[in-house]
Amino acid sequence: MPPTRLPLQDAELAYDPHWLDADAADALFAALRAQAVWEVHRIRLFGREHDSPRLSSWIGDADARYRYSGTEFRPHPWPPALLPVRERLAHECGVAFNSVLANRYRDGRDAMGWHSDDEPELGPAPLIASLSLGARRRFTLKHRRDPALKAALELGHGSLLLMSGPTQANYRHALPRTARPVGERINLTFRVISPRPGAAI
Numbered sequence: 481m482p483p484t485r486l487p488l489q490d491a492e493l494a495y496d497p498h499w500l501d502a503d504a505a506d507a508l509f510a511a512l513r514a515q516a517v518w519e520v521h522r523i524r525l526f527g528r529e530h531d532s533p534r535l536s537s538w539i540g541d542a543d544a545r546y547r548y549s550g551t552e553f554r555p556h557p558w559p560p561a562l563l564p565v566r567e568r569l570a571h572e573c574g575v576a577f578n579s580v581l582a583n584r585y586r587d588g589r590d591a592m593g594w595h596s597d598d599e600p601e602l603g604p605a606p607l608i609a610s611l612s613l614g615a616r617r618r619f620t621l622k623h624r625r626d627p628a629l630k631a632a633l634e635l636g637h638g639s640l641l642l643m644s645g646p647t648q649a650n651y652r653h654a655l656p657r658t659a660r661p662v663g664e665r666i667n668l669t670f671r672v673i674s675p676r677p678g679a680a681i
């Protein structure tokens with residue numbers, strides 16, 4: 481079954497709560513915990529550098545490099561467990577994803593703050609495919625200009641959220657902390673990265 485369109489003005493969202501069945505999602509979760517290289521990425525907040533509150537792994541083709549704050553990041557190679565997922569997504573979305581940002585939220589204290597996935601390398605209207613594994617967590621969206629426009633989704637084990645069209649241009653999204661006792665969660669955002677025009681990489 482194709483993902484269901486979620487109505488939200490100025491956004492393009494589609495959601496499939498069971499893109500992977502529970503067994504396949506369990507197996508992928510375990511394989512990624514073991515196979516991916518998990519790191520604490522540094523983030524810049526209000527002009528100061530901090531450790532981000534989660535573990536992350538930038539994965540992709542060797543030429544899917546990107547520049548951030550003057551540093552060039554080279555992706556880690558694809559863990560074997562991700563290859564069939566990448567192939568199925570490319571087939572279903574008609575998009576040749578060449579990179580994934582994996583985030584691992586160890587418990588409710590791990591989170592991601594408000595942002596848009598709007599790096600120039602992603603282009604003006606990127607399709608981002610977000611696959612969630614493990615604990616169900618709340619994902620929130622809010623419009624950049626109209627505070628009345630917001631949404632929250634509970635992203636469960638094996639679910640797929642597609643964000644496309646003007647979503648990144650018009651909305652920010654976040655994965656808030658929670659005081660609820662929650663288990664570990666891994667999220668994978670599949671992306672297409674093109675070299676920035678004029679960038680020397």
Ligand SMILES: O=C(O)CCC(=O)C(=O)O
Nearest residue numbers: 581583597619655667669
């Ligand atoms: O963990 C999530 O569901 C969101 C991750 C996210 O927004 C990102 O990787 O850019």
Ligand SMILES: [Fe+2]
Nearest residue numbers: 595596597653
């Ligand atoms: Fe994001």
